[in-house]
Amino acid sequence: xxxxxxxxxxxxxxxxxxxxxxxxxNDVVVKESCVIFELLFKKxxxxxxxxLPFEDREQILQKEREVGKGxxxxxxxxxxxxxGLFRECNLLxxxxxxxxxxxxxxxxxxxxxxxxxxxxxxxxxxNCTSFEARLIVEYLFNWLAVLGYNDLNQSIxxxxxxxxxxxCEGGTASEKSQESNNKKEGKREKSIxxxxxxxxxxxxxxxxxxxxxxxxxxxxxxxxxLENKNNxxxxxxxxxxxxxxxxxxxxxxxQFKGIIGLDINTVKIExxxxxxxxxxxxxxxxxxxxxxxxxxxxxxxxxxxVQGFDLVFSALTIHHLQNPIKMLSRLRRMMNKGxxxxxxxxxxxxKLAYPDEENLISEILKLTLKAKGVSDRLNGRKIFNQxxxxxxxxxxxxxxxxxxxxxxxxxxxxxxIESFNYRKDYxxxxxxxxPENEQHKQDHKRMVEALDELEILFENESFYYCETDYxxxxxx
Numbered sequence: 118x119x120x121x122x123x124x125x126x127x128x129x130x131x132x133x134x135x136x137x138x139x140x141x142x143n144d145v146v147v148k149e150s151c152v153i154f155e156l157l158f159k160k161x162x163x164x165x166x167x168x169l170p171f172e173d174r175e176q177i178l179q180k181e182r183e184v185g186k187g188x189x190x191x192x193x194x195x196x197x198x199x200x201g202l203f204r205e206c207n208l209l210x211x212x213x214x215x216x217x218x219x220x221x222x223x224x225x226x227x228x229x230x231x232x233x234x235x236x237x238x239x240x241x242x243x244n245c246t247s248f249e250a251r252l253i254v255e256y257l258f259n260w261l262a263v264l265g266y267n268d269l270n271q272s273i274x275x276x277x278x279x280x281x282x283x284x285c286e287g288g289t290a291s292e293k294s295q296e297s298n299n300k301k302e303g304k305r306e307k308s309i310x311x312x313x314x315x316x317x318x319x320x321x322x323x324x325x326x327x328x329x330x331x332x333x334x335x336x337x338x339x340x341x342x343l344e345n346k347n348n349x350x351x352x353x354x355x356x357x358x359x360x361x362x363x364x365x366x367x368x369x370x371x372q373f374k375g376i377i378g379l380d381i382n383t384v385k386i387e388x389x390x391x392x393x394x395x396x397x398x399x400x401x402x403x404x405x406x407x408x409x410x411x412x413x414x415x416x417x418x419x420x421x422x423v424q425g426f427d428l429v430f431s432a433l434t435i436h437h438l439q440n441p442i443k444m445l446s447r448l449r450r451m452m453n454k455g456x457x458x459x460x461x462x463x464x465x466x467x468k469l470a471y472p473d474e475e476n477l478i479s480e481i482l483k484l485t486l487k488a489k490g491v492s493d494r495l496n497g498r499k500i501f502n503q504x505x506x507x508x509x510x511x512x513x514x515x516x517x518x519x520x521x522x523x524x525x526x527x528x529x530x531x532x533x534i535e536s537f538n539y540r541k542d543y544x545x546x547x548x549x550x551x552p553e554n555e556q557h558k559q560d561h562k563r564m565v566e567a568l569d570e571l572e573i574l575f576e577n578e579s580f581y582y583c584e585t586d587y588x589x590x591x592x593x
Contacts, residue, residue: 130149130152131153134150134254135469135471135581138251139581143245143246143247143249143250144238144244144250146250146253147235147250147253148238150253150254150256150257153257154196154231154257155196155199158199158200159192159194159199161203161212162202162203162208165177165211166178168215169211169215176206177206177211180202181202181206184198184201184202184205196232197236200229203228204228204229223259223260223498226256226259226260231253234249234253248518251518251583254469255467255516255518255583255585258467259467306439308438308491309491309543309546309547310437310490310543311382312385313382316534316538317539317542318358319534320534320535320538321357321360323534323535324433324535325361325364327531327535329364331461331516331586332432332588333365335459335461335515335588335590336365336369338515339428339457340369342457343428343457344455345427345453345455348373349372349373349374350374350375350377350425350427350428351366351373351426351428351429351430352376352377352414352428352430353366353377353431354429354430354434355379355405355432355434356379356380356385356389356400357385357389358388358389358392359388359389359392359398361432362376362389362393362398362430363395370395370398373397375397375399375421376398376399377399377400377417378399379401379402379405380402381403381404382402383402386400401413405434405448406438406439406443410447411450411451415451424453425451425452426451426453426456427452427453427457428456428458429448429452429456429458429459431459431460431461432461433461433462433463435460435462436463436492436493436494437492441499442503442506442507445458445503445504445507445509446508449507449593454593455592455593456592456593457591457592457593458509458590458591458593459588459589459590460503460504460591461587461588462496462497462499462500462587462588462589463584463585463586463587464494464497464498464585464587465486465495466497466498467585468536468584469581469582469583469584470580470581470582470583471581472580477567477570477574480563481537481567481568481571484540484544484563484567485540487560488543488560489547490543497585497586497587498587500587500589501514501589504589504591505591507591509593510591512590513590513591514587514588514590516587516588517585517588518583519583519584520583520584521580521581521582521583526576530572530575532575533575536584537572538568538572540568541564541565541568544560544561544564545561547561
């Protein structure tokens with residue numbers, strides 16, 4: 118029996134969940150989110166049983182008989198049972214292998230935590246915190262972002278297809294095109310981003326300060342789990358002017374013999390060497406994707422009389438690269454056994470807002486993806502998978518949800534600057550490169566207009582916005 122999802126009911130529930138989240142009805146948020154989760158999982162299982170290879174379908178049916186004890190099919194499973202079936206038959210792996218899609222973000226979501234929280238509410242009459250409610254909503258919308266949620270029946274069917282798939286809200290052609298380009302030998306178009314854009318230094322400081330919380334958790338975990346605690350050698354890939362490098366490593370600098378920042382931008386490396394006067398820190402211009410990269414880093418290792426690096430850190434750099442997995446594999450070869458890597462990423466699919474009656478955020482994101490040379494705006498969901506494919510193991514995912522709840526005017530303005538304002542720079546650079554291109558001018562004009570309108574929304578205390586920072590920690 119093939120299940121169909123009533124999309125109007127789902128949309129009504131999503132609206133209800135947003136409103137419940139706004140007024141702090143945390144228990145309602147979790148329960149209603151789990152209702153949608155149950156619909157999603159049953160529909161995904163139905164699709165898998167109709168399209169996956171015979172051997173995979175047989176394994177799913179065998180697990181269905183085991184979980185249902187031969188007395189009922191998955192359509193009649195409880196919430197915990199349907200999650201158990203989903204997990205026991207490794208459906209995400211089967212789905213990913215069949216469709217050739219990157220489902221790393223979905224694999225990182227803790228389904229057991231969702232079941233436990235829901236069961237505590239339903240069966241134990243316990244309460245949940247606002248953080249737990251927001252986390253469940255974030256999990257839900259990550260699922261919906263991967264599937265596309267304008268029409269879930271069609272989206273789930275498309276998600277299993279081998280050549281297409283909805284990756285963000287609505288699954289626009291530009292999103293599919295970007296993902297298709299990414300799949301060609303793992304390569305993508307080179308990002309035209311430059312940290313020397315007007316006001317970009319200020320934005321990067323805001324971004325760094327807002328990400329301090331999740332970076333600190335990652336550093337604390339890694340430093341406590343390194344077998345060797347002293348005379349360590351670290352590199353920060355994509356260090357810009359070194360602000361984040363010094364901010365994150367300085368707390369632990371007594372344990373390091375060297376902390377090396379690397380960046381492709383000459384101006385930023387010069388700034389770093391001038392502004393940070395500490396012998397532990399050094400900064401070098403280096404294109405991490407250039408064929409000479411390995412030789413350059415081997416020279417660094419020889420100069421420090423060590424065999425490999427103990428720690429690699431990289432914040433919001435990997436999404437600019439043409440071939441992230443190749444770069445990660447090359448870095449891994451120069452790391453000591455047991456060494457750690459930390460990657461911080463972001464994902465436009467995690468951006469949620471209400472009210473946004475003009476769909477400004479959706480329009481801004483679509484315009485962003487349309488720009489030639491834009492970075493990979495869907496990277497947050499991929500970094501788990503990218504580390505795994507590059508050979509790293511013991512991978513741990515950390516998340517930090519930033520939202521406007523409790524923010525004052527200046528904090529709201531800073532979050533807007535961090536997440537949106539820079540997007541017009543892509544078109545500004547394209548106009549400079551192709552001054553006769555009328556389409557670039559029109560797109561830039563509309564982007565500026567939409568950003569101005571969105572900035573006004575951010576100034577309203579009743580406007581709710583949230584997004585997620587992602588950190589993947591892997592071990593050599």
